[in-house]
Amino acid sequence: LACRPHLDRRPQRLAVIDDFLQPGGYVEPPQRERGYRDDDEIILDVRGLSKSFDVREGLFGKRQFHAVKDVSFKLAKGKTLGIVGESGSGKTTVGLTLVRLHQASGGQALFHGQDLLGMDAKAFHAYKRRIQIIFQNPYASLNPRFTVEQILSEPMQLHGIGRDGGERRKLAQELLDKVGMPAGALQKYPHEFSGGQRQRIAIARCLTLKPEVLI
Template sequence: PLLIVKNLNASFAVKGRSEPIKALKSVSFDLYKGETLGLVGESGSGKTTLGRIILRLIEANSGDIIYRGTYLNQLSEKKIRSIRSKIQIVFQDPYSSLNPRFTVGRMLNEPMEIHKIGKNRQERLNLSVELLQQVGLSEDALNKYPHQFSGGQRQRICIARALACRPEFIILDESVSSLDVSIQAQILNLLNDLKQIYGLTYIFISHDLTVVKYMSDRVLIMKSGEIIETGYSDKIYMNPEKEYTRNLINAIPG
């Protein structure tokens, strides 16, 4: 496996409550190179916490995250920063993910500069133009600011920025849920195309089982911080074992 997650536990103190909330309870799974692993659950199921813990944006109480044989949970902040070029995340809200004072060109140049991609500024500029074209935006986007784009375009910029680091795998955290349905379909197709072009691996986090079925090879169903069901997406969709999963499927419109 590319990534092994073993017995992750995480709890957080909440104001006004004497007991901490258990966000993850003994979560374990493997991720294989080239696959899309869907992570489904309702709000509060722990799926977003899991994505952030893998990237060490927040810390787990116990358990291991092993990426290509390296225990990420044991690395120093400096070492984890260098690994983050290989593991990227695209968040739900393209509005708050982009710095309003940066041009798109600067947003794409900075991660490349930090991770020493491209020999010089001109080469990074050429790479930026290429990235924009691959996410369906034109070169003139480079000198524009986030407020000059629609929600769908901003999410394309977020995806281009994630790709700028040449990652091996990307965590997509509710990456289309704030977009209109027609725009969602465009972004999902784009993500599938990019997966083929770059040989990417995805963890696709969503509350929407329809979207997850469309995107994923395998699915993990999360409830209250635990993985309660796992399997190939078609099997889970056609023949769910748990009532919770059946309810998620029955809630799908149409």
């Protein structure tokens, strides 16, 4: 309970249980200011994002369901932004629309000044490596026929990362270490892991491309 974050102050990192088991007790790290500073680089500027779906009504009728309506926010480089809302409020739809897995109904998403939602598919292809998304369902987001090594190596191969298979294997191992997975995981298949472990593999797969924005 003592690890819970406080609303009135923001330390440089959150406390963990081990902090309170150390000799001398817990010493809170220095404070970090909230929000943006004047010198922060805004990497993603979303303005008036909207997404509507056509819903059938009766035999021939249809209506529009507004899943996301006029959402605006800014993301500074090197910082984390959380979007909070109840189930069904459109959080996932915002993320999927930003990576163009849904087509936006309106608004802009300026990434380094370029509107991701307004460019054609060929122009957007160059940005796919720079913006990655971790899907919610770890049971459906990994190819069950691939080993972990294949899952991590495929995006590197597609985007020309690593000189050969050996270098890509080494990079894949380093990423597994980064997300806390054992060395023997490379040759295993997704069904051999728990849901939490699969999500770590999915995070490692996103990190293979060294994205600038991670959703």
